[in-house]
Amino acid sequence: MQPIMQGVEMLNANINQIVWGPLMLIFLSGIGIYLSFRTDFPQARHFGHICKHTIGTLFKKRTARKKGEITPFQAVSTALAGTIGVGNIVGVATAITAGGPGAVFWMWVSAFFGMMTKYTEVLLAVRYRRRRADGSFTGGPMVYLADGLHFKKLAALFAVLCVLASLGIGNMTQANAISQAAQALWGAPAQLTGLVAMGIVAFVMLGGIGRIANVAEKIVPLMALFYIAGCVAALAIYGEQLPSAFTQIFQGAFDLRAAGGGVAGYAVARAIRYGFSRGVFSNEAGLGSAPIVHASAQTDNPVRQGFWGMIEVFFDTLVMCTMTALVIIASGLWERAGMDGLVLTAAAFTKALGPMGGSFVSIGVIFFALSTIFGWSVYGQRCIEYLFPRTPRMAQGYRIGYVALVFAGAVMELQMVWNISDTLNGLMAIPNLIGVVGLSGVAIRMTRDYFDHLR
Template identity: 35%
Template sequence: MQQLNDFLKVIDSYIGSSWWFPFALLGTGLFFTIYLKFPQIRYFRFAFNVVRGKYDKEGDEGDTSHFQALTTALSGTVGTGNIAGVALALHLGGPAALFWMVITAAIGMCTKFVEVTLSHKYREKAADGSMAGGPMYYMKNKLNMKWLAVIFAIATVLSSFGTGNMPQINSIAGAVKSTFQIEPWITGAVLSVILAFVIIGGIKRIASVTEKLVPAMAVIYFLGCFSVIFANIENVIPSIISIFSSLFTTTAATGGFLGATVMYAFNTGVGRGLFSNEAGQGSAPIAHASAKAHEPVSEGMVAILEPFIDTIIICSITGLTLLSSGAWQDKHYNDFAVTDMSVLVGTEYTDDNKEDRKALKEHLSGENPLPVFDGMLQVENGKIVSDVTVIHARSVAEEVVVNESFGGAPLTGEVEIKDGILQDASISFYGKSLVHSSPLTAIAFTKGWLGNAGQYIVSIGLLLFAFSTAISWSYYGDRAMTFLAGSGSVKYYRIVYVAGFFIAAIADTTIIWTVAAIAIALMTLPNLVGIIMLRKDMKNTINDYWSGFKKEYPDEKTPE
């Protein structure tokens, strides 16, 4: 499992986690922001009128309303990125990573506007009568680059598993296990059956479910967040200051957090920001292409609201909850994930010592690797007697107990460690370390007025958020399959999608996040290339929209 994860990380290092990927993503959004004169600001208020149907016409073609398209797209983005992803970004990059998540969203509002407008403009009616759209259709119908459209569609199918399927159920199963002690396979089995029932009904049933689910789950989640923020109100201002104070300097070590470089915080924030709002990825345009509209620009305006709601509001509130609670820098008892753990030679490393902190941070960043243990680790009654230091979740692990299995008896004997990595994944390491993803958010929610009951909001919120994401991404995948192999292929795709949903409930979390990162990049790059090539088409489409709007609504004030 570790070897597979290492192989996937190598692939990801050349694309999604490479130094140039965030610049390509933000650069494209920044280009369109300037080229189109800040549409995310100028059209922001106007977008609300479009959502409520003020300019709708009788007979507009499509399968869903503007609001349903928005909630379906939001249900595809509001998921683990808002709960687990923000916690992971903070864990990896420190408070500064939250700033870059917000900046990514602000620029991404324009990117969403462009990709949704173009995808809606060049959509088609499928053989079954439903609307089919997305970047693959403008690539084929306008750019005459079917080969690029095919690459994007294949990447969409892969990403439906790597973004909308596997990380979602894995986070749900982990949260439910830690909160309710329900085994992951049971959670996976129950939710797989419900998922199958919903997606069989197609976009109309999906939209009907998401338009009710998204507002309800947002209210529940916000109540939990504010119960923590107000309970720790004295930490709010220092938390906000910490976000900006570490923007252009190395994030200082604090508690169990060993610090992070400026570039690492930037890459982490942008990467998690994209995973959260998917701006530039080309996924949301597939949902918006189903909306009833007689022209595409209004639907593009609706899409402007997505990154604002998803990242600027929800992720910011999650980040403030994590920071004000202090849970992100504290060590907590947990079962160690093999792929998140390494064993160093020597017991002299502690995070109480300034020099050790520096050495450990450089080790984790790859600047100056420390010697790792290789051989048989000696363990007596669960206690490690060999001269080693265990690193877990980018922190020095404390009070480590080695068990024969998860929840099993303390081990006495030898444990094989190769190049610092545990070779037998059935052996359990348990102790105190930093935690990340959904378990960290669950802990933070216990630091508020609700006490231990707060973790239930995270589990319920994660379940609703992540499950709605899985629902929406099944639609993205089936539209991609329709493009690749026709409407008849969709039923087979749905079977595999539900099966993958169940399997991922019991798979390794770290590997799933790595797969998600690769899948995101494989969708994003063709989409960015496509929308840049259609920049003049986009500007002309906007101009045509406002010309027609003035004739139809001469008394309306326009934000052009």
């Protein structure tokens, strides 16, 4: 059995290097760059207008919506619930230790162009969505691949990969992170944490997308404010080190001198690689997950719903990840050998806030991981419904299995599950990006028409 497991792990590692290798990162970034140029960079030129028609609409009176429909803000909250996760805490630390502070700059670049990729995904999801029997909508990459490009086999492949990824990286690995954080914070046994987490997920998930959206609408702003407040407190203490932190970020991004006697530019190459890969891993621009929930939004304007996709990337990476990165770099601990991931982030906050810092990070992990479980449950369920439209029991079975795996994830060692799920998550991007490229003309035309009409 052991040789088989080792063989699976080695095969997965080889596939993962291809999936998340330079070619995929170039493909992901290239699409964002192409879309930005073809639409005259709306994420920069019209950012004020975008904020006005997203964040600026939160205090307007809501119109009545049909069963199964959710508001645009609930859609972005649910998408952010699936996007903002352990990657905002662990992924940023990994990027800095592997690529240096310069990786943060390239994470910003990745997010800037990723805003257009996510915008296009969401626009296409709303443009090609299907109306369900109850009058609500369903959509996402599997639908715009099938109905927009007529690539039904590719649509089915995306749906299968999304279901598998939802069970792993969207569920079990997140439950395991909750279990470890609860153990560090309260000394709670894994079995107890698993039961509590399973009960919470069951209550929220079995109420349908409406209940998930309602919970996400409340929990996402709350956890974001909690995390930002902790970051601001730590950065206030590190205030004198902040100018140096920014200097390290920009120097690391562009310093072409030889690193440690190696080839000139090696350090910059690593900064670019890890900055882009962790940026994409954090905000999921191009992976095709978030458009699934945006397709259910109560809107008749695909372009304006696409704006929420831009805001999603902006908030996740340019706000949340940046604050984490500044705390880590300002602490000076990132240069210490043997410190990486969650350990490094916790140490950076502990140095600033004392013992409270470690508790802050653990609570953040619990909130972020739990919200990710909620968000990915929607993605997986919608894909099951797409694959088995005439078999409601399959969706019911998926929900029951999803809840049960929360407990399994909390009590198991999951390194291999995490690695395989990471690969599946990346494989989802391939059919989705084919759809984005194939239908880019539709998105470009709709975007130009929208802004031409404004002018």
